[in-house]
Amino acid sequence: MATKRAVILVSGGLDSATALAEARAAGFECYAMSFHYGQRHDEELAAAGRVCDALRVAKHVVIDLNLRSIGGSALTADIEVPKHRDEGTMSAGIPVTYVPARNTVFLSIALGWAETLGAFDLFIGVNAVDYSGYPDCRPEFIAAFETLANLATQVGVEGKGRFQIHTPLIRLTKAEIIRRGVELGVDFGLTHSCYDPTPEGRPCGACDSCILRAKGFAEAGLSDPALKP
């Protein structure tokens, strides 16, 4: 094939939108994957669709996977999303919004798709700086997954190529991600970060994700286009 393909996990948030823009800037033909995994709201999937359209992906698939049947997270079970927490509290432990093994599951399915597409490059917008409470956002997790990917697959075993997990944002602060996204032409007005939006789909402004997003825009010296009235 003329252009190298990459599979990019796109949640609809600002990190994954920037990761997708990085894959595009690196010259990959982009195959985007999102999940309908029993999250509390569909606003983020709508945002994922908008982002994929704007960044002209070759294909966007949404995988249905009901993680509600295993529960265990405020994002997939009837556990309340924490609000108005300060950063000290946020970074003190793994939050209830942690979805057990989520990135392992998402990367595994992305790996299966990559194998059928003849793609060896996977992009995921994980970040270990601003919000390091999630175990499956750390560099050592990503390295272990990359090792696994090359043992788990037909193409890996046959030596037809080597899977690489790209994490262009892993060492960036939220403000740096926002600046980089703007540089790459991402319209953050299309993205959605809130864990617990209003019935009208507006961000709550009080969950950890809203707080970190607001702080990121403030530090980047920019206003958040998603908050336009």
Next chain:
Amino acid sequence: MATKRAVILVSGGLDSATALAEARAAGFECYAMSFHYGQRHDEELAAAGRVCDALRVAKHVVIDLNLRSIGGSALTADIEVPKHRDEGTMSAGIPVTYVPARNTVFLSIALGWAETLGAFDLFIGVNAVDYSGYPDCRPEFIAAFETLANLATQVGVEGKGRFQIHTPLIRLTKAEIIRRGVELGVDFGLTHSCYDPTPEGRPCGACDSCILRAKGFAEAGLSDPALKP
């Protein structure tokens, strides 16, 4: 909790039924997980339900996950299941019935469930002897997944326990698996192995899975109770 819990992947075939029986024999409270992943037929899920009932699991969940949207296998796409192959042909390469990254995906979701259950033991009936065409049935794959599991999870990172992936059948021949299953009281008449059953749900007798099953029973000196008229 009084009894240790384990999560067991149960497909409805004879290997996973034996793996479940091993988990039970080892004293675990058994949580069984099956997948409705777009496979060609539902006969194996019916078999999984029968096996879980007979071996009295604490809970059996069936996860909906449409792998058809990524395709790439004779088991999930419109590719013909090969028939009447001899063992030399079977072992010459990775077969079209390989589902890209399937065991990685299944183990990842099982890991998420284990974490919510407080379980650290996962059982999978992979086998690297009789039929080694699948990359994700090899010991090196399992070892890499075990490493990943302990980096990917909250409990792993917090050192509350260590995940272990049990593969009690990995070094056994099909005949040895059958003998061991019988010893543990597994009723193989409840299981289903065929990749491409008749419209009535009867095994085709000609796919790789039927051929290996028949050979296993023959070598074990037993008749296959699933073939009773």
